[in-house]
Amino acid sequence: MREGMISFGFGGVSFADEWTEELTTVVIVRIAVGNKHVSMQLSRTLSGLTNLLFNRRNLDEVPNAERQRLRPGKLSPRRPVPDHIPRPPYVNSRQPPGIASGAEVHDEKGIECMRSSGKLAAQVLQYAATLVKPGIKTDDIDQAVHQMIIDNGAYPSPLGYGGFPKSVCTSVNECICHGIPDSRALEDGDIINIDVTVYLNGYHGDTSATFFCGDVDDEARKLVQVTEECLYRAISICAPGVEYKKIGKTIHDHADKYSYGVVRHFVGHGVGRVFHADPVVQHFRNNDGGRMMLNQTFTIEPMLTIGSVNPVMWDDNWTVVTEDGSLSAQFEHTILITKDGAEILTQC
Template sequence: MVGASSLQPRLLSSFVGDRFVQSRRPLHQLFGCNPGNKHVSMQLSRTFSGLTNLLFNRRNLEGLPNSKRKRLRPGKLSPRRPVPGHILRPPYVTSKKPPGIVSGPEVHGEKGIECMRNSGRLAAQVLEYAGTLVKPGIKTDEIDEAVHRMIIDNGAYPSPLGYGGFPKSVCTSVNECICHGIPDSRPLEDGDIINIDVTVYLNGYHGDTSATFFCGDVDDEARKLVEVTKECLDKAISICAPGLEFKKIGKTIHDHADKHRYGVVRMFVGHGVGSVFHADPVILHYRNNDGGRMMLNQTFTIEPMLTIGSINPIMWDDDWTVVTEDGSLSAQFEHTILITENGAEILTQC
């Protein structure tokens, strides 16, 4: 596994992390088919490097200005949880190849659609259950343990476990953590917000979803951020339909975030999902001029991340946990959707 300190800034999937095969192609060409290489790089062009050069900047800032909330600190990790041998594992669990975004969209036939509905439904049920566990004093590792158990009890594999070396079965991103928070010994505190990102691999298909939950008595500033982030996702899904340009998603999200003066994180993206964890198309959540249109029976995620302050990310030494540069709060919501003749069907809801 390549350490983050040796990598160039790049545009990332919400769970791909730093495990991409590099490419020298310009940004607008990054997601086309590359014969002989199933994975495409998402390295940013020099034009964008100034916006993203903080991703791998290791900092240790104490406290937050004008806030009683303390910066997040890494806790202790429990041992990796086992998965029974009879449960089907995604190929990347046993492969030594670094995972990345696979060229080509996930467009399904009748059987694939039914499998996607099943995996999406399970992911939604797991996420709903995980949300009921959020309360002051519970450790994020305890949430991971409960999620892990529910997924394997339903005959599925927790997709994050072993993906590019990720050590846990779910992501738990608290307060200023933008994404990829690793469950550990830190107990949740009254007033925290926490994004729980669940992906399950059931019968050969991934269902991917996340939501941000309130822990105890959350202040109005944090509540508004979470509510607007959910609105951004809902508005983006509502416009989806066959033939629609993908760039309309970013404009819809960015326009709504601007109305409330929130930042839209640009370093992490939505993605095609189905028989593979991450595939084309890449879904940008900010205004852009990328090409591409939605196709009937295509599945992908939309997962906007909004911040109260800086949109610049900093990665911890664990090479996964990404937090805001200034320690400001961040929220995220995600659904897996299916493009239908009538618009979009949300697959990850109970």
């Protein structure tokens, strides 16, 4: 694991200049805030990190809009998983999760296992999408997802990952990622990203998509459409020997056509026997080295915003929203690099 450490208090904050330079080996940051420790998955370029660490602002109305900013709801108790279902190692470990060194490259058996976990993740996401309607609580979505995963003999990968309390991430409107399902009911006009990962037969399958709730306005629909286009354009250029950095350029170039922001603080990643592995997949223009390998699996998961790309973290140390309350959308697939290009594993 590679991990950097930044420690600070809320009085007389200082931030070393060296942390604002481009770092090429730090992708997980362990932050000490008083007596709390928080692990974040970040891009290797930490030039904008101060925005993420210090922006914990009041939950106000979105400027010049009728839509209210998100507010935390109440959490239900942690849902149980039957004892016979295998857990990922991090569930019972006290060690903070991170990105494991080394790419996820598979033999024939591993590829079949990845196809199975990817297919189940896709089926669960497809089912979750049918639940999206005004009035449903995000916690109800979590309950349904949790049940479907364990009914299929799999473990919901987010549950217990670094202390995450639920089985799925539900990120509504301005939530960029890692939204915790709670008592908030979806409202007409919301958009919601549902991020599903399952651990089946020792392998993780990871996918997400953004869905419409009721009558969604044209601005939100366009953002969601372009974000999905970014994902598929990026997948289309993947093949053995292709540089990872071409993913970021492809996404950034397409987003620029519509003046959308590309979130830099959160990245795609290798996935397979571990939840997060090399490579770190940047979604913006970058100069990272490395090339794709045959039989390798990783995720691509662009996050686009209508306004600011600066993230603000809630006090739950998970939920990340846009600084200005503007909408954000995300799509994600797990892909397998084949001799002919890329196979999407997380589709029905």
